[in-house]
Amino acid sequence: MDIFSEIRNIVIENLPEIASSDSLIIDPSRISVERPRDPTHGEIATNAAILAAKSANRKPRELAEFVAEKLLSDDRIAAADVAGPGFINLKLKEEAWLSVIPAILKSGAEFGRSTIGRNRRVCVEFVSANPTGPLHVGHARGAIFGDALSRLLEFVGFRVTREYYVNDGGAQVDSLARSVHLRYREANGFAVEFDANSYKGEYLGKLGRDLEAKYGEKFVDAPEHEWIGLFRGAAVGAMMELIRKDLESLGIEMDVYFSEKSLYGTGIIETTLNTLRERDLIYEGVLEQPKGKLIEDWEPRKQTLFRSTAHGDDVDRPICKSDGSWTYFAPDIAYHYDKIKRGFDELVNIFGSDHSGYTKRMKAAVAALSDGRVAFDIKLIQMVRVMEDGRAATMSKRAGEFVQLREAIEAVGCDVARFVMLTRKNDAPLDFDFAAVKEKSKDNPVFYVQYAHARICSVLRKAEQEGFDVSDTALASADLSTLRHPFESALVRRMAEWPRVVESAANSHEPHRIAYFLQNLASDLHGLWAQGNATASLRLLQRGEIATSTAKLALVRSAAIVFSCGLGILGVTPIQEMRS
RNA sequence: GGCCCCGUAGCUCAGCAGGAUAGAGCGACCGCCUCCUAAGCGGUAGGUCACAGGUUCGAAUCCUGUCGGGGCCGCCA
DSSP: OOHHHHHHHHHHHHHHHHHGGGOOOOOGGGOOEEOOSSGGGOSEEEOHHHHHHHHHTSOHHHHHHHHHHHHTTSTTEEEEEEETTTEEEEEEOHHHHHTHHHHHHHHGGGTTOOOTTTTOEEEEEOOOOOSSSOOBHHHHHHHHHHHHHHHHHHHTTOEEEEEEEEOOSSHHHHHHHHHHHHHHHHHTTOOOOOOTTOOOOTHHHHHHHHHHHHHTTTTSSSOHHHHHHHHHHHHHHHHHHHHHHHHHHTTOOOSEEEESGGGTTTTHHHHHHHHHHHTTOEEEEEOOOOTTSOOTTOOOOEEEEEOGGGGTOSSOEEOBOTTSOBOTHHHHHHHHHHHHHTTOSEEEEEEEGGGGGGHHHHHHHHHHHTTTOSEEEEEEEOOEEEEETTEEOOOOTTTTOSOBHHHHHHHHOHHHHHHHHTSSOTTSOEEEEHHHHHOOSTTSHHHHHHHHHHHHHHHHHHHHHTTOOOOHHHHHTOOOTTOOSHHHHHHHHHHHHHHHHHHHHHHTTOTHHHHHHHHHHHHHHHHHHHHHHHOGGGOSOOTTOHHHHHHHHHHHHHHHHHHHHHHHHHTOOOOSOOOO
16 A cells, blocks of 8 residues: 555546546656655645646646645545645545554555566676675675665565676686685695785685695695696685675575686677677777876787677777687676576666776677667665774775675674665765764664664563553554644654655665665654653553554554564564663 | 766765755754653754756756766776
């Protein structure tokens, strides 16, 4: 049940009649039905008459009056006034708002679920960190964002595949293998001599010792080609195991780990490129030197290029290096072609913001290979600055002094980490402040929301002890007519917005909206609660006032359901009581 | 030189595919516990929405340009 879409439907139903002879042509999606900022403008305002006036060839205000009159006949609408350039400001009967409470109690965690996904299949690719070490806090943001978005999309009716693209085919994993070899030599009693490309992290030490235990000194002085493949495989396997555990500690489970290496030597890349070649999107050519960026040893070279400019990119992109081997772009194209062939209706990629220059060519490739049929969104995740003692900690993977995800999770807990990471829009930088995040106060949004939920659980426990039937079925049939106070009304109206918040968050791929909504909901709840301190009649539990108390319990219980549902989308466990 | 993101209150940020007088938290100031969890609540102060044009009945929101911050730009992924 979404009261806003119901009202919206009524409004639209009442539009065609007035314009039937004049061929009403407006885009229904432009009609807004929403709560105005200013409460003096009613409770729900719509611009429908303003938009319709043009095609109906009538004056907006006049048309608005006409529609308003008709809307009044609906038994949910208490008042319909025309204001400004032709807005229709509606006031609903209190019962119409209150009906959201039994609706929530009856549908439980399903309240707000929608079908806008229409069972379409969407592939959400996220993390995809190179398998060269454990995840750090920066990766965690993308991981949490991707998982929360996946949950959100599932909630609105998409069939979601969570996917991790493992970059196990490039030069980086060779460097990794060499670093492991150094550690292996170390385990054999040799001194390690790292170079600039080495991964120096301690986490490779154990792997070196394991390999020493298995192979002794067999590969200590052996030529690289004898051990590189073996070491690379062992290293990637071990690193992916680390990463899998890190994700697990965040409550994330991927459905598919797709290996880049699996694309090589199978003809898949060649097939993909042939598909593009048939569309005249592959050619041999020479790129110009990028202006404004000095490249020491630049010389024009003939390369195999992808005509990404045909699909909106700024320059065409190389898919072969000068020695003829693939660039990273070639397997990437093949990988996305594979996604398309697997039948996804939509693709979403979560990238670090340093990939911003990569999005256009990727979109060009998907558009070309799917003939524009597959929707493709790329969300760029901005930096996380880890703050400790008021200053930013540094993160450098190769130097091995990055802030490991594991440490952060152990310090603050998975729930806190998840919520905090989702309190910013994806394209805004985020400060992760260890001190603030551990604080148990209003400054900490997680606790603020959790506290609201716990308070409700607390009063429900107490009510049960005092003999109330607090089951959802019992509360759903409560007489709610005593809920008249502004704080109670505010909470009800907030909950009524939940379904549309879910939809807008899902449509825009912005899970942070859920987090913001929950903070507002918590604020409404705490406000109501505190009123009970000053005014006895606003206390939720009142001796002897069974009907009144039951109505209030129904109100807050439905709020608890919304909290629980919203936190569930964020992947955060709602807690029952704050006392530890 | 080009491309992408960002610029909203002292600070950190929301603002829902344009809507009416601009929102929250923190910080500042003033109040609220013999009473369900004060880990909370109420109130006051604080903004030419970077700037200049344009589209529109209507712009923080869309378009163009300027300034400022960040990221990226063949043989790393």
